[in-house]
Amino acid sequence: MARTAVIGGNWKMNLDFEAAMELASGLRNRLGSHRGAASIVFPAFPYLRPVSKRLSECNISVGAQDLHVEAKGAFTGAVSATMIKSIGVTHVLVGHSERRAVFGDDDALVARKLTVALDAGLVPTLCIGETQSERESGDTFAVLQRQLDSALRAHTAAALDSLIVAYEPVWAIGTGLTATPEQAQEVHAWVRAHVSALLGPSFADALPIQYGGSVKPTNAAALLAQPDIDGALVGGASLKAESFTEIVRAA
Numbered sequence: 001m002a003r004t005a006v007i008g009g010n011w012k013m014n015l016d017f018e019a020a021m022e023l024a025s026g027l028r029n030r031l032g033s034h035r036g037a038a039s040i041v042f043p044a045f046p047y048l049r050p051v052s053k054r055l056s057e058c059n060i061s062v063g064a065q066d067l068h069v070e071a072k073g074a075f076t077g078a079v080s081a082t083m084i085k086s087i088g089v090t091h092v093l094v095g096h097s098e099r100r101a102v103f104g105d106d107d108a109l110v111a112r113k114l115t116v117a118l119d120a121g122l123v124p125t126l127c128i129g130e131t132q133s134e135r136e137s138g139d140t141f142a143v144l145q146r147q148l149d150s151a152l153r154a155h156t157a158a159a160l161d162s163l164i165v166a167y168e169p170v171w172a173i174g175t176g177l178t179a180t181p182e183q184a185q186e187v188h189a190w191v192r193a194h195v196s197a198l199l200g201p202s203f204a205d206a207l208p209i210q211y212g213g214s215v216k217p218t219n220a221a222a223l224l225a226q227p228d229i230d231g232a233l234v235g236g237a238s239l240k241a242e243s244f245t246e247i248v249r250a251a
């Protein structure tokens, strides 16, 4: 089936305020009336509201890079789903590998974050992926299965209607090493088959599965041409309006 491509731009902890607003303006000018692939940008928390205002009249969505599981209270430094929602932001990343590796988000916490995001009506991108050593020891599919089962098992297909999954092999993130289109396609097909076993074939067939890990204008088209790759989650190359736009146009 034809799925609409979705390209995410994960700005991570980059850009000062002025540069973030300039990037938002650059994207608005280039992609504001783009009618092909959907795009979502994920700026740092302090920029969410101004960036979403700057992009308000155009076809680019805005999301947070993370959320806290509690709704409110004494959690210094944390930001809740309802806060994100209350400033008009619609999307959120859940379980990015940097959250898992640097901040200790384990499968159980990622599962709770997904539930909280869905309950708040945010569109979640659930990130999954194996490390280099997990791939080398032949554990790729076991790792992905554990990550998917733990996050999805509590939910019905109807509750997960808005879900986006991003497959991001950890060894390809920020390293310049990209999975080959064939390597990525093999994993994406496996993810879709596994999701089909969990939630049914029509859900799996409609699910957007993004690839992430050193996606650039030069490799995007070949990755996106694969039948089970429905978009990309882009880090480094999303920090320049030109390169992000090229990737969106390749989709």
Ligand code: PGA
Residues within 6 Å of the ligand: 010, 168, 172, 173, 174, 175, 176, 212, 213, 214, 215, 233, 234, 235, 236, 237
């Ligand atoms: P990268 O990051 O494109 O810089 O490899 C991707 C990601 O972390 O989502």
